[in-house]
Amino acid sequence: MKKVHSFELNAVPPYSFDLTVHKPAGWWWATPYEIYEADVLWTAMRIRENLIGLKLESLGAPMKPRIGCHVYSESEPREELKGEAQRSIRRALRTDEDLNPFYEMALKDDILRDVVQDLRGMRTQGWQDLFPALILVVTLQMAPMRRSSHMMDLLLRSFGDRISFEGREVTYWPSPSKIARTDEKDLWNVAKLGYRARNLKSIADELVGGFPTMEELSEMPYEEAKGRLMTLRGIGDYSADLVIGRMGIPLDVWSAKIFHVLFFSKVPESPRESIPELRRVATQRWGEWASHAFVYILNDLPRISQRIGFDLTKF
DNA sequence: GCGTCCAGGTCTACC
């Protein structure tokens, strides 16, 4: 692949490129196989079936943020595609978001006060591509983290795409059309998806048939975007919130244990049943910033554990 | 070594 397009982005300070694309909890920005070295991210992205390589680099500092973006492709892309790539990257890096109101609120909150100091400038997850986000949430369902990672890894290695540019190799998620063409039995046996194979194939079919893109969903009001996602087979309340990454709080059994300890100083007897109550408390406490609080806390568990004298990383 | 339980939810059948 050769370099076909370059541009720079400014961001609303404070902005931490490092914490945004390389989350402390270990989450990737676009694919688990991307490469992050010294403030430079080598990754990939798919725009309407076109797979492109990306090199994103921090050129500034948290209070004077600038990000250099370089696009790589096998052939010269159309201007329209360049524009779409630019908008998606900008949205997924969340450079236009102003976190200062969140920080003002957090400084008055006993749980968040130190957390926002630890992770100052970190943006929450901004999916650049819809299908990978849906693959993630489908594989997260009813499985321990190790098994979810195994399923995702098998999907990437068996059905994903590999690209090379500037001496780096990145493996990216399969396209919806590739999964739509794949036999459900192969998803079951090769990627070990189990009952999720049917759901993922159905989702891929819907996307191929003309479902809103991540870009289009991001422009819809929260409730409308969530409603559209929940029409997909296997996507419920939790998964839709995780994909949208805006106002919702995607509490699951794992995070319910953590938030129960933080709010009530004890492990819940039934984590699943405690979710509605935890959601109510979180919304009341953090209002419109609840989803930010959620992501910040889950990315700062080791330091919170030290401060409260309870190991939240053991769940 | 073997059986049981349950996990970073969702769908369906049944009331």
Next chain:
DNA sequence: GGTAGACCTGGACGC
């Protein structure tokens, strides 16, 4: 409109 029960797989745990 609300809610048990089923669902793949595989690691952890008790015996």
